Amino acid sequence: FRTDEYELNANEYWNDFYKIHENGFFKDRHWLFTEFPELAPNHNFSKWLLSVLQVGCGAGNTVFPILQTNNDPGLFVYCCDFSNTAVDLVQSNAEYDSSRCFAFVHDLCKDQSLYPMPEESLDIVILIFVLSAIRPEKMQCAINRLSRLLKPGGMILLRDYGRYDLAQLRFKKGRCLSDNFYVRGDGTRVYFFTQDELDALFTTAGLEKVQNLVDRRLQVNRGKQVTMHRVWIQCKYRKPFPAGHGENGHAR
Numbered sequence: 004f005r006t007d008e009y010e011l012n013a014n015e016y017w018n019d020f021y022k023i024h025e026n027g028f029f030k031d032r033h034w035l036f037t038e039f040p041e042l043a044p045n046h047n048f049s050k051w052l053l054s055v056l057q058v059g060c061g062a063g064n065t066v067f068p069i070l071q072t073n074n075d076p077g078l079f080v081y082c083c084d085f086s087n088t089a090v091d092l093v094q095s096n097a098e099y100d101s102s103r104c105f106a107f108v109h110d111l112c113k114d115q116s117l118y119p120m121p122e123e124s125l126d127i128v129i130l131i132f133v134l135s136a137i138r139p140e141k142m143q144c145a146i147n148r149l150s151r152l153l154k155p156g157g158m159i160l161l162r163d164y165g166r167y168d169l170a171q172l173r174f175k176k177g178r179c180l181s182d183n184f185y186v187r188g189d190g191t192r193v194y195f196f197t198q199d200e201l202d203a204l205f206t207t208a209g210l211e212k213v214q215n216l217v218d219r220r221l222q223v224n225r226g227k228q229v230t231m232h233r234v235w236i237q238c239k240y241r242k243p244f245p246a247g248h249g250e251n252g253h254a255r
């Protein structure tokens with residue numbers, strides 16, 4: 004019963020989360036442009052337009068750094084979240100500029116609800132600590148739909164929790180909903196991936212691997228005198244060009 008309830012009301016648990024934390028959580032983004040230079044200005048100098056979609060954007064802690072840092076005139080950033088509280092926080096941010104950005108409410112798992120852009124129209128889809136928040140059985144369908152939105156040559160960029168991250172090891176008995184999928188005290192859920200699982204999700208959706216790595220870090224909290232073994236996975240998967248087309252998409 005509880006498992007179904009967490010699924011049915013998943014967006015309500017995240018609404019409550021954002022009512023409490025507003026944009027004070029998930030703020031550490033110093034790695035964004037070093038890990039994903041694709042989002043930096045001038046990186047795609049061969050393109051006039053760069054259209055980006057961030058799914059599960061939360062309060063905008065990735066979207067606003069992109070808009071501040073990347074002044075390419077052709078950049079447009081779509082972002083969505085199924086928490087309307089999170090989307091309200093993005094839209095009411097002083098830096099929200101509707102000529103460069105569009106934030107909307109969307110549930111990644113609802114295959115009936117349409118994205119506001121046509122298929123094959125996006126250069127980049129960003130998934131940062133969001134795929135882990137959905138039920139494992141729903142992941143493949145969600146990735147298939149996102150893959151259809153990518154232009155040939157476009158990429159999905161993902162950073163998320165890896166198997167045996169400290170956060171997984173700290174869950175108490177009774178918090179586990181299914182293999183490697185847990186519910187936190189506030190009702191939000193989290194999955195811990197292996198590289199192979201992510202590779203299978205992306206390649207089944209017709210994408211090709213550009214990067215799939217484990218980032219292991221030892222975080223030291225000197226105040227509390229604890230060391231923490233963090234495990235994150237970072238992936239970049241590209242949509243291939245149709246056969247007979249070169250890197251630039253032109254027919255050979």
Ligand SMILES: C[S@@+](CC[C@H](N)C(=O)[O-])C[C@H]1O[C@@H](n2cnc3c(N)ncnc32)[C@H](O)[C@@H]1O
Nearest residue numbers: 017029059060061084085086110111112131136
């Ligand atoms: C761990 S937070 C990460 C937020 C943001 N990506 C960041 O790094 O600041 C996970 C986010 O995914 C959103 N989310 C979870 N399930 C979702 C779904 N089915 N559809 C859309 N967004 C979802 C939550 O509301 C939350 O904002």
